[in-house]
Amino acid sequence: MGLPGWARRLAGSVLVGLAQGAAYYVVIVYLIPYLYASLAEGLGAPAGALQPPSRALVGLGLMLVGISVAARALRGNVASPLLSGLAVLLSYAITVYLMGGGTVRVEGLRVGDATVDASLDLDPLLAVAFVFYVIPGILIPLAEHFYAKAEEP
Amino acid sequence: MGLPWLKTVVGLVALVAVGLAAYPLAAFALEGVESVTVESTVSGGAAVFTLHYNGSVTLKDVDFGVELLSPQGAVLASGHAGAARLERGGSIEVRLPAQALAGAAEVRVTITGDIAGIYHFNITSTQPVEASG
Numbered sequence: 001m002g003l004p005g006w007a008r009r010l011a012g013s014v015l016v017g018l019a020q021g022a023a024y025y026v027v028i029v030y031l032i033p034y035l036y037a038s039l040a041e042g043l044g045a046p047a048g049a050l051q052p053p054s055r056a057l058v059g060l061g062l063m064l065v066g067i068s069v070a071a072r073a074l075r076g077n078v079a080s081p082l083l084s085g086l087a088v089l090l091s092y093a094i095t096v097y098l099m100g101g102g103t104v105r106v107e108g109l110r111v112g113d114a115t116v117d118a119s120l121d122l123d124p125l126l127a128v129a130f131v132f133y134v135i136p137g138i139l140i141p142l143a144e145h146f147y148a149k150a151e152e153p
Numbered sequence: 154m155g156l157p158w159l160k161t162v163v164g165l166v167a168l169v170a171v172g173l174a175a176y177p178l179a180a181f182a183l184e185g186v187e188s189v190t191v192e193s194t195v196s197g198g199a200a201v202f203t204l205h206y207n208g209s210v211t212l213k214d215v216d217f218g219v220e221l222l223s224p225q226g227a228v229l230a231s232g233h234a235g236a237a238r239l240e241r242g243g244s245i246e247v248r249l250p251a252q253a254l255a256g257a258a259e260v261r262v263t264i265t266g267d268i269a270g271i272y273h274f275n276i277t278s279t280q281p282v283e284a285s286g
Contacts, residue, residue, distance in 0.1 A: 035182075042182035043276075114280035118186065121273040128174040132167035140163065144156050 010073060017072030021065030024091050029053045029061040032098045043106045043118040060094055071141075076148070081141035088137030092129065102126050177269035180210045186276060191262050199248045204264065212239040215266035219247045221257035221282070229253045239266070257282045 003011065033053065041047055053061075064087055071083035096102065104120040188208030194201050202219045206212060218233035230253035234245050264276045 038182045039178065042185045043274075044186045111278075112280070114278045116276065116278045118276045119274065120181075120268075122178075124271045125171075125174050125178065128170050132163070132170045136163045136167065140156070140160055143159070147156055 013072045013075060014069055017069035018065065020072065021068035021087075024064040024068060024087065025061040028064065028091055028094050028098075029057055032095050033057075036099055036104060039104045039120060039122075040106055043104060043120060044109050044111060044116055045106045057094075057098075060090075064091055078145060081145040084141040085138035088134055092134045095129070096126060099126065174271070177210045178272060181208070181268050181272075184208045184210075189264060189276070191264075191278075193260070195251050195254070198251050200251045200254050202247045202249070202260075202262070204245045204247075206239045206243050207241055209241060210269050212266045212268060213237065213270040215239045215245065215264070217245040217247060218263040219249060220261040220263075221249060221253045222259040222261055222279075223256055224258040229257050233263075254282060 002008070030053070033051070037045075067083050067087045067090070071080050071087065074080040074083065099122055102121065102123045104122060106116070106118045109116040109118070188206060190205045190207070192203050192205070194203075200221075202217075204215075204217045206215075214235070214237060216233055216235045218231065220231040221229045223229050230249045232247045232249050234247050236243065236245050239245070258281065259279055260282055261277065261279045265274065267273050
């Protein structure tokens with residue numbers, strides 16, 4: 001005797017939402033800070049500048065997991081594409097924040113007798129991410145939702 | 154699921170676009186600023202500062218500036234040179250009067266440019282004249 005159909009569908013949706021949320025979590029909590037630290041090292045910052053994730057960052061990552069699960073569980077409801085878009089927008093905003101607002105900056109670095117200040121502008125990369133990740137990430141779930149509604153008998 | 158083709162196309166285009174945009178940054182992060190070195194020599198009454206570039210990504214609109222600073226921070230002599238493109242093995246040279254070195258306490262080197270013509274960078278290094286070689 002298995003679960004009823006609706007429970008199986010809900011469990012499946014929650015699992016897919018968890019997987020999507022886990023992807024957000026890994027990118028926000030580990031990948032983006034790692035990339036930022038690598039770029040700072042490229043500018044001369046000492047290796048090992050990567051700090052363990054703060055509680056606030058872990059909390060934001062878990063919030064994205066929750067939003068993803070809710071968006072998936074509410075499929076068919078208009079709240080689902082709105083929550084998907086919210087997750088995309090929040091993940092982008094967190095990324096911009098973690099990327100120093102678009103500039104990697106290393107100041108007052110001592111290299112031998114020299115004092116080095118360096119900065120690297122990441123705006124072009126963030127613009128590409130906005131055009132190819134944020135805009136489709138908001139519009140496609142909405143289009144999918146209304147397409148599915150239009151297809152319903 | 155509706156519009157799966159749209160998601161696939163947008164996903165592939167996004168992957169290619171982000172990959173192309175991120176490649177120069179990845180190369181820069183791997184090579185680091187060690188690919189840019191500055192050496193100084195004195196010859197024929199001139200202090201010659203030479204920027205050498207040994208990175209794999211082309212730098213564009215590079216400006217190389219050198220300032221000799223007095224102990225009070227005043228600029229005793231300055232000069233700069235630029236290059237529209239700087240490839241691996243390329244160099245830029247700035248010449249300043251050697252006598253300006255006598256009263257200088259520090260030398261400030263500023264390098265600006267665009268990694269692959271996309272990502273603007275700015276590096277400023279200040280060090281005592283004795284240690285600048």
